[in-house]
Amino acid sequence: MATSTSSPTASLSGLAPRPLKRRKSGEFRRSILPTTMLWVLAILVAFPLLWFLLSSFKGGGELFTYPLSFLPREWTAGGYVRAWERLDFVRFFGNTMLVASVTTVLTVFFCATAGYALAKYRAPWLSVLALCILSMTMLPGEVILNPTFTVVRDLGFYNSLLGVILPSILTPTGVFMFRQFFITVPQELLDAARIDGARELTIFFRIMLPLARPIMLTLGIISFQWRWNDYIFPLIILSDPKNFTLQIALRTLIGSQNIDWVILLAASVISMIPLVLLYLVFQKYITSSDINTGLRD
Template sequence: MTSKRHVKDRNITSILLTFALLILGLMYLFPLLWFLLSSLKPGSELFTYPLKLLPKSVTFTNFLDAWTMLDFVKYFMNTLLSAVVTTILTVIASATCGYAFAKYKMKWLSIFFICILSTTMLPTEVIMNPTFTVIRKLGLYDNLLGIIIPSINTATGILMFRTFFSSVPNELIESARIDGASDGKIFLSIMLPIAKPIIFTLSIFSFQWRWNDYIWPLIVLNDPNKYTLQIAIRSLVGAENVNWSLLIAASVISIMPLLLVFLAFQHWILDSNATSGIK
């Protein structure tokens, strides 16, 4: 009897928690849904009172106008180039650093790792001035390399790889060394393949960070032909008025690559067999 009551109470608790999560999910989904539906409304419907979620007349003119007015192809390529190159270099740097911090036992490495983690306590605005000074002295001002190079090393990526590699048994590495494998071969042939979930997770995060980056490209880039997508969208905001229809449509277009990247690689993030290669 007690067991049946316990099962019943657990089911009720599960139902209540599921309902609470559903409500929370709808709270997050509602603004996004309103944003997407607003991109399909003509300008005359955006601020009508009372506000309505569904558009009276669906139009795709906003997307066509935003695409032609902003020259999306050029800005897409600039943003895609900087995001992809930065993501690749970030994964390489984070993986190598994380492996060294996890498997090489030296005191100075531990101190260095603590110094890297301490950078997460600094707001980005604090280091912008010295970073910009370095970029100018290196001749990278108004250059896409100026927004790529400072973004390569991230404490988050290094911590992710260090945590994962620390969970890999040292016996696996020792066995590979006994078989004659060098440290480089161990890292490339053994450690990286079993770290695929971490690689894809960091890749998605890094791509998202760089794609949505606004402040740093705004500071570094001066030539309109080198602008990234977020700076180009900002040009739709005028000094006295804002074309909200074009702004919303352009913003929807800008988030589509992020959605496609996540849908393409989400199974790597949700993969529960992250350590299956160790067996």
Template sequence: MPLGHGTSASAARRHRARRSAKHHLGRFVRDVFLLALSAFVLLPFAWMVLSSFKRNNEIFTTPITWFPEEWQWHNYADIWVKSDMTTWLGNTVLLAVVVTFLQVFTGSFAAYGFSRIRFPGRDFLFIVYIGTISVPWQAYMIPQFKMLSAVGLSDTRLSIILLQAFGAFGVFLMKQFYDSIPEELSEAARIDGLSEYKIYYRIMLPLSIPSIASLAIITFTNTWNDYMGPLIYLRSPDLWTIQLGLKTFIGQYNADYAAIMTGSVLSVLPIAVVFVFGQRYFVQGIATTGMKG
């Protein structure tokens, strides 16, 4: 074997070894950074969960003790006695489910029209509609309240449903996904005699499951965590949501830190469960939105 060939092969192996070492070092640094970032995000939540099993005098000790000396499992039973948690959770679940369903339906249906139906002024109307996302709710909060109060919807669940069941963000998200679906599928369906409604129901919706899941998770989370809407519109205690009820509970039991932590865990836990079970579709929907097929 010529000497030059052996030298070049050895140099190539050293180059590959250096590249491999840099690659593994880069992955190690990335993993350490992501681990530290995850710990930064999750440690407060972990402290809150562990504090919900402690006595009051154990929560704010110095130095911090992470685990309780004796697990107070009864805290999760006492919270139902001290508060109207059943009503709060029931109202919140009802509003979150109804709003999520309506926003997914209206958003996907309107997005199909903007994406697949050609009509005069379509693009201009879409830009104007999406532009409403930049208008803060505080700018039209008072006129909106006066309008709903004038028709007798104040202090009703329907007011919250109407406030959040229609959103430009859902239309934007779904349209971006529909635009990534080849137009040939719709054309072939029209040739086969399908109406636009059947194309939307039989073709577009089944293909857009990841995007629908993303919109559903975002909407459910926003509705569940909403505080200002219920604060303004829901004055009757039997209509309060978990966020509004928990705020009132904290005002009444401002020294019962264990109960406050327990209530906070109950308010966050459903969101965590929804995201854990839907994260695969959520990530897939966000990653594929806007990509051309």
């Protein structure tokens, strides 16, 4: 009598997909809770922004009608037209762009140089200086407004855009970010460059800065956003309406008796456009860099 024997390979191939399926189903079940929490958090963050954006397309009477509606019953762009006619956006955009751009470039450069010195040079007083810079991150900016204003006034920069730019160049947060990154760069990479005859400036500009490009872009975006949305410091430095930044100009829309919310909402949305474009352009460049590229085992 002939007996049929099954191949071990066939039996193993029939059993192989089952553990893989169980593993995938287990991973899916474990990811349900984190994914749900992320979606809830995203909705909580996005809901006020969407309400703010959609409210800018509502009429004045519809903003305060009860019950409130999420979507506009009658879409209108009249608020944007009136806001553009009410404010000199070209001048205010130019002033704000000048302040934000110049400050961002100088902030990234000087914070990178300071962070490099604190990370790669060895001196006892540098450790104390790094600790002092780190302690400054714990101070609110409002604490030093009075002495900063006094210095700007005594230097003759009151009521000028230069008076807004100069005090904002070096930030403790930026120095700390670069210092922490440069500490992770292997010292062997710098020693090899010095053996090849590279000078300190060459090492900094041709080795360290290219490696720190993610930090440069991150700090650049954060600094640009800080300066674009800054309100308190330009308010106490600038008094001439011709030098107003955009945030101060938006403040002029608020009257002493009433507020035209339609114009204010539309003008606020217009002021956000450069920041949205900045994010869309540079988000793909904020990636991690491989600092061990130039090294061999």
